[in-house]
Amino acid sequence: MSTRPTRRAVLATGLAATASSLLSGCAMGGVGGGGRAPEIDGKADDKGGKAGGRITVWSWDVAAKAMKRLAGDFEKRHPGTTVDVVDIGYDNAYDKITIGLRGGTGLADVLTVEGDHMPRYIGNFPGGFYDLMSLGGRYGGDFERAAWHTVTGPGGKLYALPWDIGPCALYYRTDHFRAAGVDPRSLLTWDDYVKAGIRIKKATGHKLIIQDPTDPGILPMLLQQQGQYYFEDGRVAVDTPAAVKALTLMKTLSDEGLVAYEKGWDGLVTGTKEGKAATTPTAAWWTGTLTSEMPELKGRFEVVPLPGFTADGIRTSNIGGSTFAVPAQSKNPRLAWAFIEFLLTGKNNQVSMLGREGLFPAYLPALDDPYLGERQDYFGGQRTLDVFARLARNIPPVEYDKDDAKATDIMISAVTGVMLHGRDPRRALGSAAGQLARATGRKRVA
Structure with missing residues (x-):
């Protein structure tokens, strides 16, 4: 069995650039923008609580398809409720969400x-979302720890529930x-x-990896593999020893002539299809792209854990993944939570979304389902999902930050220069750290 194409493909296209610029320049306006996250009244489960009426859910692509497929089951469980799932498209999603948070109106009940x-x-927008801790905190141990880390905030607040993740491995051409x-x-x-x-x-004449010359490439993946991102404890961390190791590795690959430079998502797909590179170190959602875009290459790919920076080091990272949040302006937060709980805290639903839509679950109990141990014909009979399931439990949590968009712009320039x-690499990263510190008014780690 193979997973299907997922929305994760768009991560490589840079479609979120406009929303990132909006976020980087926004003030804490909107409903609850600079205030305290409200809590949802009711019982700590979706049975017998105040779940009634109608909600609207915003999503896109296969994620929206998954929810439309399962919304009917939820409505049967909760008679008298209606779940309206709207595919708002990825291109405009973050513009719409950011504008809605800033203006304090116009958002769906679930985002x-x-x-x-x-x-x-x-x-x-620290007050822009409901705090779900009183209802969802009990599930903390059931979700992959790096994903859980991204949805929690200061004061022990829970701003969202993790949905899917992108555990990383090394896809390679067996031939x-x-x-x-x-x-x-x-x-x-x-x-x-x-x-x-x-x-x-x-x-063979084939190179090892495809890299977009206008993108930070595998640098974020290599950073998270070592347990960090662009900031640590609020300080600029782009020139740490871990960052230097990562960019030095990338320079070595380039110096040895092992990098095929191709622009954008289409370049990656076309280059892979044409066999320009022997490997792709990336996330589990890449399976969907291979099986849908390159069926003729069936039997020529398998996966192994990422190489480590040491032989006994971490052998995975994460790219992508999504969450469900309830904005503070929701008119029916109780039903919104009930739908989130139904969708994300049930093993059957999670495995169904993996099998039908290719959404790799952040919900750990789903990773023990026999489905993940099935052999996949596309990968020559390898139990590929089982490889990712084992790796998913070891993804290092990292600190994402409101200024990551600024950091990304600066790091693209550093990576390109190297x-x-x-x-x-050390000088380029030192310069980048100085730029980022000045742009954000922060101190540096190193």
Whole structure:
């Protein structure tokens, strides 16, 4: 069985740039913008609470399809309720959410928000969402810890519930590795990965990885693998030893001629289809792209854990993932919570969304379902989902921040300078840290 295409593809297109600029410049306006997150009255489950009436849910693509499919089951469980799922499209989603939060009106009762965006909204609109802790806090141990970290805020508040995640592994072309005589299981470290790439290129002519020259590439993934992002305890952390290790690795890949530069999402898909690179280190949702866009390559891919920075280091990271939040302006927060609880805290629903829509669950009990142990024909009979399920439990939590958009813009310039123009990684990151500190008025870690 294979997962289906997911909305995660859009992460590589930069479609959120407009919303990021809106967020980076916004004041804490709107309903509850600079105030305290309200709580939802009612019992700590969706049985016998004040769940009635109608709610509207905003989402996009397969996420919206999943909710439309399951909304009928929810309505049967709660007679007299109506769930209106609206596919608002990814292109405009964050513009609409940001404008609604700033203006204090016009938002749906339930919002889909990607995990790395949620801390930005929490930082800019701390009173813009209901605090779900009294109702949802008891589920904390049931969700993947990095995803749970993204939805919690100061004072122990719970601003959303995690939905799906993007645990990372190394997708590789079995034919390229076989032709070069490289055992993928031997890639314990990133140094092993580089050596294998040199060998594969010499034997087959294929490069190792595809990189967008206008994007930070695998840098965020490599940072989270080491347990950090752009900020640590509110301080600028883009020139830490971990960051230097990550960008030095990327420079080595470029210097060795192992990087195929292709622009945007379409470039990544086309380059992979044409066999320009032997590997893609990325998240579980890439499976959906392979099976839908490249059915002719069935049997030529498998996955192994990411190489580590040390042989006994963390072998995964995270890219993507989303959450469900209830804005403070919701007219029916009780029913909104009931729908979120129904959708995300049931093993059957989560496994159904994985199998039908390719949404990899943040809900840990779902990862033990026998479905994830099934062999996948596309991957030559490998139990691919089981690989990701085991890795998902080890994703390091990191600190996302309201100023991540500013950091991303600065880091793109640093990565480009190093990989395309040969700048020294340590100096480039030091310069980037200075720029980010000045732009945000923060101190530096290093």
